[in-house]
Ligand SMILES: Cc1cc2nc3c(=O)[nH]c(=O)nc-3n(C[C@H](O)[C@H](O)[C@H](O)COP(=O)(O)OP(=O)(O)OC[C@H]3O[C@@H](n4cnc5c(N)ncnc54)[C@H](O)[C@@H]3O)c2cc1C
């Protein structure tokens with residue numbers, strides 16, 4: 458570290474997947490000084506993906522959600538405490554109990570929270586982000602309601618609907634766009650996923666917006682009114698309309714928080730300050746795009762990267778963070794996987810399937826390049842295309858490779 | 869060092885193959901294949917990466 462003292466205290470704001478991954482990597486890299494994690498939730502880090510799947514289905518106890526955390530890591534956990542302010546120049550965090558915490562390095566990992574609708578707040582209306590949210594929703598599902606309405610047809614909404622069907626509960630998804638997952642995966646894959654949901658008994662109300670929630674005399678939701686005037690009777694509603702990054706506490710810090718925390722290509726938001734996970738927006742030079750990635754695997758990889766970045770000499774050139782993002786989703790026992798970048802694609806092409814049992818591989822083109830791949834099943838083939846994404850393969854080369862040769866590159 | 873897979877948990881998504889291709893692969897039926905069940909110590913870092921990458925926490929290192 459040329460002419461620069463190594464960091465002595467590294468603070469981590471946000472005690473979930475990205476924050477824990479950063480802390481673990483700091484220790485794995487031999488950082489022997491103080492690590493302080495400030496986390497708003499009162500409990501140790503736990504895993505969110507099961508909240509819409511195994512846990513909601515009752516296949517997994519809430520206490521099995523805990524993320525494995527090595528006991529000998531010597532981390533100071535400040536749980537149940539929120540960061541309320543950041544002084545970038547002085548390198549201090551302010552906490553909600555008034556404490557001022559000085560740091561040499563900081564990882565911002567405060568994630569995201571569910572987007573709210575302008576109406577709602579009635580009993581029986583839920584969001585799903587935390588363990589507590591999941592416990593409350595599960596308690597309502599355990600009563601075997603006559604119907605659940607899920608507002609929002611993205612990954613989490615689709616998974617909740619699938620879980621309701623597994624529990625033999627009638628469910629309606631209301632989605633203003635023309636199909637499920639359409640923004641992420643485009644119309645053809647959306648149609649396929651929609652058909653799977655319909656076959657499994659999910660009612661889809663696409664192209665229409667939830668407009669209002671109607672209450673019964675006791676203040677509990679009794680129906681959702683759609684923009685076309687129809688009402689769907691229900692006493693359990695889940696609002697799954699995306700997330701907003703948790704940046705309020707950074708207002709006035711001088712950081713660019715227009716959509717998450719804007720970082721450079723090495724995940725630095727300011728000298729000594731990195732961001733990771735759902736909250737971080739950075740230019741991923743592999744895909745020529747600057748966006749946030751709200752997926753489990755990225756929270757781990759970016760959390761680790763951020764830790765290494767803080768330990769590197771600030772003036773040194775560091776390899777930029779250029780992951781091939783990965784997300785999986787589990788609906789009706791089918792594993793949907795997406796590698797790379799599928800949003801804003803110029804073309805979508807099925808190269809395999811869909812088969813009768815819904816398996817397929819679809820490629821996404823942006824400009825002259827392969828930008829993403831989505832599929833159900835066919836994991837070997839997906840992994841082959843993932844390697845092509847890593848290698849920056851052209852669209853022509855990717856599409857002229859049959860799925861067999863895509864597998865071949867896996868060797 | 870021994871790799872033990874919880875086959876009830878494993879859902880064959882291949883995340884561990886990305887993390888440690890020298891230790892894991894996926895067959896054409898989307899089943900995980902462990903290429904080396906008793907890897908040498910120099911593979912520990914890769915194996916730990918795979919353990920952390922597994923969203924089902926289906927990989928256990930013994931020893
Ligand atoms: C129900 C559900 C299912 C999912 N399923 C999948 C899936 O199948 N596949 C997939 O790839 N991804 C999935 N995800 C997404 C994945 O869980 C997230 O990408 C991941 O949790 C992001 O981790 P993070 O640490 O960046 O943020 P978060 O998990 O949001 O953690 C941020 C933490 O910071 C805390 N915090 C916020 N503000 C402050 C503050 N001011 N001070 C201190 N602490 C603060 C929060 O309370 C929280 O504990 C799912 C998410 C949910 C909610």
Ligand code: SF4
Pocket residue numbers: 873877878879880881882883884885900921922923924925926927
């Ligand atoms: S990452 Fe886990 S669930 Fe996926 S194939 Fe490997 S062991 Fe199985």
